[in-house]
Amino acid sequence: KRSCTHRYCFAVCIKQDQRSRHARGTVPTSKERGVREEQIVKKIFATMVGSSSSWSTALVKISPYTFASIGIAISIGVSVLGAAWGIYITGSSLIGAAIKAPRITSKNLISVIFCEAVAIYGVIVAIILQTKLESVPSSRIYDPESLRAGYAIFASGIIVGFANLVCGLCVGIIGSSCALSDAQNSSLFVKILVIEIFGSALGLFGVIVGIIMSAQATWPSKG
Amino acid sequence: MYGFEALTFNVHGGYLEAIVRGYRSGLLTAADYNNLCQCESLEDIKMHLSATEYGPYLQNEPSPLHTTTIVEKCTLKLVDEYKQMLCQATEPLSTFLEYITYGHMIDNVVLIVTGTLHERDVQELLEKCHPLGMFDSIATLAVAQNMRELYRLVLVDTPLAPYFSECITSEDLDDMNIEIMRNTLYKAYLQDFYRFCQKLGGATSEIMSDILAFEADRRAVNITINSIGTELTRDDRRKLYSNFGLLYPYGHEELAISEDIDQVRGVMEKYPPYQSIFSKLSYGESQMLDKAFYEEEVKRLCLAFEQQFHYGVFFAYMRLREQEIRNLMWISECVAQNQKSRVHDSVVFIF
Numbered sequence A: 001k002r003s004c005t006h007r008y009c010f011a012v013c014i015k016q017d018q019r020s021r022h023a024r025g026t027v028p029t030s031k032e033r034g035v036r037e038e039q040i041v042k043k044i045f046a047t048m049v050g051s052s053s054s055w056s057t058a059l060v061k062i063s064p065y066t067f068a069s070i071g072i073a074i075s076i077g078v079s080v081l082g083a084a085w086g087i088y089i090t091g092s093s094l095i096g097a098a099i100k101a102p103r104i105t106s107k108n109l110i111s112v113i114f115c116e117a118v119a120i121y122g123v124i125v126a127i128i129l130q131t132k133l134e135s136v137p138s139s140r141i142y143d144p145e146s147l148r149a150g151y152a153i154f155a156s157g158i159i160v161g162f163a164n165l166v167c168g169l170c171v172g173i174i175g176s177s178c179a180l181s182d183a184q185n186s187s188l189f190v191k192i193l194v195i196e197i198f199g200s201a202l203g204l205f206g207v208i209v210g211i212i213m214s215a216q217a218t219w220p221s222k223g
Numbered sequence B: 001m002y003g004f005e006a007l008t009f010n011v012h013g014g015y016l017e018a019i020v021r022g023y024r025s026g027l028l029t030a031a032d033y034n035n036l037c038q039c040e041s042l043e044d045i046k047m048h049l050s051a052t053e054y055g056p057y058l059q060n061e062p063s064p065l066h067t068t069t070i071v072e073k074c075t076l077k078l079v080d081e082y083k084q085m086l087c088q089a090t091e092p093l094s095t096f097l098e099y100i101t102y103g104h105m106i107d108n109v110v111l112i113v114t115g116t117l118h119e120r121d122v123q124e125l126l127e128k129c130h131p132l133g134m135f136d137s138i139a140t141l142a143v144a145q146n147m148r149e150l151y152r153l154v155l156v157d158t159p160l161a162p163y164f165s166e167c168i169t170s171e172d173l174d175d176m177n178i179e180i181m182r183n184t185l186y187k188a189y190l191q192d193f194y195r196f197c198q199k200l201g202g203a204t205s206e207i208m209s210d211i212l213a214f215e216a217d218r219r220a221v222n223i224t225i226n227s228i229g230t231e232l233t234r235d236d237r238r239k240l241y242s243n244f245g246l247l248y249p250y251g252h253e254e255l256a257i258s259e260d261i262d263q264v265r266g267v268m269e270k271y272p273p274y275q276s277i278f279s280k281l282s283y284g285e286s287q288m289l290d291k292a293f294y295e296e297e298v299k300r301l302c303l304a305f306e307q308q309f310h311y312g313v314f315f316a317y318m319r320l321r322e323q324e325i326r327n328l329m330w331i332s333e334c335v336a337q338n339q340k341s342r343v344h345d346s347v348v349f350i351f
Helices: A009-024 A030-049 A054-060 A064-100 A105-130 A142-186 A188-215 B005-012 B014-024 B029-039 B040-048 B066-087 B091-117 B122-128 B135-142 B146-155 B175-200 B203-226 B234-239 B252-256 B261-268 B271-277 B286-305 B312-336 B340-345
Strands: none
Touching: A009 B005, A054 B040, A054 B271, A064 A142, A064 B005, A064 B014, A105 A142, A105 A188, A142 A188, A142 B005, A142 B014, B005 B261, B014 B066, B014 B146, B014 B312, B029 B040, B029 B312, B029 B340, B040 B066, B040 B175, B040 B312, B066 B091, B066 B312, B091 B122, B091 B175, B091 B312, B135 B146, B175 B340, B203 B234, B203 B261, B203 B286, B234 B252, B252 B261, B252 B271, B261 B271, B286 B312, B312 B340
């Protein structure tokens, strides 16, 4: 009935309805008005999402700040999980192997440092992401621009978090093998270290893509 | 899930795996064995061994050394290392480590029962028992007259109890019965251990299945060869073979009806892994079979160390250490009896 181009302006549509009714000379009662408003709101919802699916409605109505905050949490939380996992895998083998071969301890701490770097990547990206959160006026909170910014920060957090998780695991397992091999034959240490360096590059890939992703998270400007 | 043990193995087993790999680096190498083979007396052997990891165990021994003393001290070192690992292990690794010693328990039980049958003193027998297979009530084994009493008085409280169901009879114990009892118990133990490893899953089950299958097949061949010409019937023989391994079931059928070594060789040559063993022996010779089997076993045990994050390394280490002690005993005996030309007959190099 109403070819309203303002998708979000309930107040405008309802006001226009009332004005046209005033023009026609019929003034609705308050009860009629309540029912009428409800019908208009439902129609506007339906045009907004294109169908009457309640799931897609629910998803779009989640505030983009929720997604952004969860992304930041995942970026730091899951990265630290990966780093901790890797450190314990390396550490337990290192301690056991160092009983027979105490000379390996100082060199093999490099494996632990590579795992720790993974957690640092997570922290850095979390700090960068949280500087990207800006407030927008509540009228524009569901603009496509806002949603895009929220999703970009979420995706960036997931990218960094899970890339660091698997990177930490990879470096940890290689570090364990490195400690055990070094205890038997010290010429193997440098060769296995090269494998670890390639493994820790995986975390860097995640950080790079995450930062690029978050760089285009621009919230709609005020006004 | 096979392939992902690396993610969680180190929580409980990482430290002990690293320790057992450290112990493995202390096994005697070919260079050590060459030095030992050139020794003139037991004192020389003691001196060479002091430079290896056995040093602290042998240095306090008084001067007229016997070969049994050397073997005893080396076994003591193995027992110390085993106890250190066992007290720091959690489930299921602790159960796995205990399974490794049940074979020694069976040997000790049979030793005491046989010794009692031949009227030996219990204390003397207890000193000869393997320390890894000791359990609390072992001395009361001397009291039992037949197998039912043996089970009821002593063995029902030990971990060997479930292995007895197949061999409880009321006959009195004599030499033949005791050997059959030993083999039946060992068969039940191997099957139980195999089932346990299958339940553990992952790399442990794959590696241990291979090693235990070889053990079962080796025992089948030894039982066959040792019972040729005795009064053991074919059905009895078949009952002593395990229910897993490369030879099960068709190889067992053929082995059960073999009557001499050439027939055994004919059976074994159908299986490629064992064909290489038997091709090293010339026709009609069986003395070198033991050494050939030991060499094959050592090869498989060394392969267990190639993979990380499984329990097979513990079993492999214990077996390799026992092989080393056997080597040392052979070398000591040869040196003590001045038969150094025969030293290389039975020494299996590990590295």
